Amino acid sequence: MQSVCKILRGLARTTISLKTKPKPLLANHSMTLFRPKQHKSSTPAYHLRVILPSVNVEQVLSSADLLIAKEVRTMSPFLCAIFLLQLSSLSTATNFSLVYEWHDELDYEWPSEAIRTQALRNGTFEPEHIEPRYMAVYGSRLFLSLTKNVGIPVTLVSLPTNSASSPKLTPVPSWDMHRMGDCNMIESASGLKIDSLGRLWVLDSSSSVLCNPKLWIIDLMNNDSTKLIHQFPENGLMNDLVLDETPNGTIAYISWWGVQHIVVFCLERNESWTVDLPEIDVYSIALSPKNQEPRQLYLGPTSELYLISVTELRSATQTANLKLIGKWTEYLYSIPYRMLMDNHGTIYVTFCYSNSIFSWNTSQPLQEQIFHEVTALYPDWPFTFALDENGTFWMTEFDEEKRPTSYRLLKAAVIEKSSEALPVTPAIPTTSTTILEPQNLFGFNWRTKTSAFRKTLEEAGRMAPFFVTNFLLGLSPLATAVNFNQVYQWKELDYEWPSKANTTMKAGTFEPKQIYPIYMAVYGTMIFLSLEKNTDITIPVSLVSLSTKSGSSAPPRLTPFPSWDMHGEAGDCDKIEAAKGLEVDSVGRLWVLDDGSSKCQPKLWIFDLNNYATEHVHLFPFRSLMQDLVLDETPDGTFAYISQWLRPHIFVFSLERNESWKVNFSRLIVHSITLSSKDQEPRQLYLTKWNSKELYSFPVAALRNGTRTANPKLIGNWTKIQTYRMLMDNHGIIYAAFKWRNFISSYDTSLYPLFEECRLHDVAGLITATPFTFALDEGGTLWMTVFDELRELSETRYRLLKAEIGAKSYMGTTAEL
Secondary structure: OHHHHHHHHOHHHHHHOEOOOOOOOOOOOEEEEEOOOOOOOOOOOEEEEEEOOOOOHHHOOOHHHHHHHHHHOOOOHHHHHHHHHOOOOEEOOOOOEEEEEEOOOOOEOOOOHHHHHHHHHHOOOOHHHOOEEEEEEEOOEEEEEEOOOOOOOOOEEEEEOOOOOOOOEEEOOOHHHEOOOOOOOEOOEEEEEEOOOOEEEEEEOOOOOOOOOEEEEEEOOOOOEEEEEEEOOOOOEEEEEEEEEEOOEEEEEEEEEOOOEEEEEEOOOOEEEEEEOOOOOOOEEEEOOOOOOOOEEEEEOOOEEEEEEHHHHHOOOOEOOOEEEEEOOOOOOOOEEEEEEOOOOEEEEEEOOOOEEEEEEOOOOOOOEEEEEEOOOOOOOOEEEEEOOOOEEEEEEEOOOOOOOOEEEEEEEOOOOOOOOOOOOOOOOOOOEEEEOOOOOOOOOOOOOHHHHHHHHHHHOOOOHHHHHHHHHHHOOEOOOOOOEEEEEEOOOOEOOOOOHHHHHHHOOOOHHHOOEEEEEEEOOEEEEEEOOOOOOOOOOOEEEEEOOOOOOOOOOEEEOOOHHHEOOOOOOOOEOOEEEEEEOOOOEEEEEEOOOOOOOOEEEEEEOOOOEEEEEEEOOOOOOEEEEEEEEEOOEEEEEEEEOOOOEEEEEEOOOOEEEEEEEOOOOEEEEEEOOOOOOOOEEEEEEOOOOEEEEEEOHHHHOOOOEEOOEEEEEOOOOOEEEEEEEOOOEEEEEEOOOOEEEEEEHHHOOOOOEEEEEEEOOOOOOOOEEEEEOOOOEEEEEEEOOOOOOOOOOEEEEEEEOOOOEOOOOOOOO
16 A cells, blocks of 8 residues: 555656656557647656556556556546556666566675674664665676665675676675774775776775775785775765876876865875865766876766866876866756766766666767666665676666665666767657647646546545545645644745845846755744855855745745845855854844855854844854754853764854864764753753764763763664754654655654654655755744745745644753643
8 A cells, every 4th residue: 555655646746747758558558748838948848648448457567466456447547547657667768687686685695694693683784774885897796885874794795797596795805804993994985996907996984083084906806805005194985986097007086075175096106185176075976088088087066067187187286177067957956976987988977866877978068868767766875887898887776665675786788889879769659649739738737736636536436445545645745744834835935135136136146946945943923044055056145034924915035134235255254155054042142054165164153133233253163064053051151062064073162162162973974963952951962874864862961061072872763864954842852854855754752762753744746855944933833944846936836834833942941831
C-alpha cells in the first residue's frame, strides 16, 4: 500500500512536465502530446494524455503486483493510464545492462564470521549505512569509496567486474589498513583516480581532528602495495581529484569543500600548494583530454561552471584566472557532486538529490543532455560512475527508499560517442501521436482544476476500497499531523521598494524568482526572514520583515530590515551582506548572523526591536560560512552558540565580554543546532552531523566556562540525512526539516534513550532543497513558510502557515503555556 501511495503522490510532478517524449508502455494505446507555451529560458516539456481502450494489466505488472493489478482493472482508462505511467522505474537515453543487483544490504568480505557478528553487535558495522561515493575501474576490478557514516569500518573497497553472483566488498589494500583516529591508516576515502601506470590515487579526508587529510598512491600492479602517502598541511574535507600526466611528471588537482581554493600536488616533488579561486567554493572537478592542449580544468561549485587553463596551475601560480562557461539548466540550485570527462571531451555530471546523469559535449555551447535517468529516485547521492580503458561506462545506483534491494551496478559501452556526436533523440512512439496547440486543453493538472477533481473522485468511486485508500492518500496535497492554517500565499515575493526601485530592476540586481527564505524569527506581530544570498542569486536585501496582520487583502511585501540603507553591495563591510540565522531574545532584541563576503568578515548584529536601532555589532576573527545560532540566557549573561558550514566546531559568543571563541568537536562536523529549554538543567545543546542522520547533545555548562573542546553524546538517528533546520520548544520537543524532503519531523527529547521520530507536517509532491523555515512565537503559535520552487511562476510558490501547538520556543520554561 505504501508503494502505491508513493507512486500516486509523485504523479503531480512527473506527468505535468516530461523532458522527453514518453515511450508507450503498451502496444494498443494512443497518446496526445502538446507543447505548452513556455518562458524563453525554460526547458522544453511535453504534457501527456493517454487513452487505453483495453489493458491486460498482468502483462505489465510482476506477479508480486497482481493483487494491485486486480484492483486497477476496476478503474477507468483515465486512472489506469495515470497508474501505469508511474510503474516504469527506468527511463534512460543510453542502453545500460545490469551487472549486479544486491537483494540484501551490501556487505564486506570479513576475516571471519565471528568478527562480523561482533561488529554488528557493538555497532561498529551497520550495513544499512553503506553508501558508494566515488568509483574507479582498472582491468577486472572496480574500486569504490564509501561515505564515512557511523557503522562503516572500511571506506575503500573493491569488487570484481565479472563475478557469477553479486559479490561482497573487499577492503583495499587490506583490513588492517583501515582504522579511525590512526593517522597511518585510511580513515575516510573520497576521490579516486587510476593513472596510466596502474596506480590508484586515493584522497583520504580523515574524520578526526587528530589527523590531517592524506593522499594515498597504491600500486595495483604490485599486490596493492602503498607507494606514497602525502599528508596535507591543511585540515578540511576533500572531495575529488583529477590527474594531469605531463612529460615533467604527474600533477593532481584536488577539490576541497567549503574553501575558496583548490590544492595542487606534484608527485615528483612530493609537494602540495593551494591556488586561490576568488568567490567560488569548488565541489566537483574534471579535466579536458590529453590531446586538447592547452588542457582545461573544469570546476563545478554550484549551478555555474568555470574553467582554468592548467598551464597556470603547473607553474605554481597562487591565484587562478577563472572563466565562467555558463550555468547548468538542470537542478539549478543543487550542487554538481560528480563530474567526469571522457577522451572525446564530453563531460558527464550529476547533482545532489538528482535522479539523472547529464552529458555535455564541451566543443559545443553549454547545454546538457539526459544521459541516464531513473524515475522516483531521491537519495542524496544516487550515482557514482567511472570510465574504464575500453570505453565502458560503469555506474552504481543507490536508492535508500527501496531497501533491501537498493544497490545496482550497471554498465554501458560509450566508446563510439565522440565530440561530434549529436544529442540522443528520444524514441518516438509507434502509436498514433498528435501535436496540438495548448488551447483550453486539459492535461494532468488535476490538483488545481475543480472540474477535473470532481471527475477524479467519480472515477475513484468505481475503484476497489483497497486502491481508493491509497489513491486518496496520494491525491491529498497535505498530509499532516498538525492543523495548519494558511495566513498568506504568494506567486512571487517582492520588496517594499523606495521610489527609485526601477533602477535596481534595470541594473539586474534583483530577480524576484530568486527569493528563498532560509531562517525565521517572530516577535509580536512581526515575522523576520533571512533570504538566501550568494554569487548565484541576485537579490539586494537578505534580511526582511512582514506583518502577521496585514491591513490589506493582498499578501504583504517584504520590508528590508532595519532599513534599505543598511543593505549594501557585497564588500561594504558596514552593511548587512548575507543574513543567516535569526533569534529574538527575552528583552526584544533580534540577533542576526551575517556571512559577510570575500572582502568582509562575518558579523553578529543585535538590533533593538523597540526602535530598530543597532545595539551591537561583533566582528568574528575568521572567514567562514555561518549557519544558525541559539541563545543561552543565564544570570551571568547571554551566550550565543553558532554553527558553521562544514566545520568540526562551533563558535561561542559572550555578549557581556564581547568575545567569541571556537569549540572543537572530535569527528563531528556540525550541520544544524538547537538548545533545550531554560529549566531543563543541565541544559543541552543538540547538534546534527553533516551528511548523516545522527543527532548529538552535550551540556552547555562547559561552553559557558570557556572550554575549547567538547565530546558530544549520540542521542539517536533521524530517518533522513541533511537536517538543515532544528527548533526546540519549551517542552523539549525538537522540530526538524531535511534537505530535499517534503516533511517536518519532531522528536520528544524527554523520551531519551528512546528515539521515536514523528511526522509533524507533510506536503505531497514538494521537491525543493530547503522547502521550510519555521519559528515559535511567545503565544504558542508555530509559524512556517513553505516554498515550492518547481511551481510555475504563474502559480502559488510561497505560503505562510501557522498552527496553535501550545508551546513556546526553548527561550521559555516548561511551566509556560
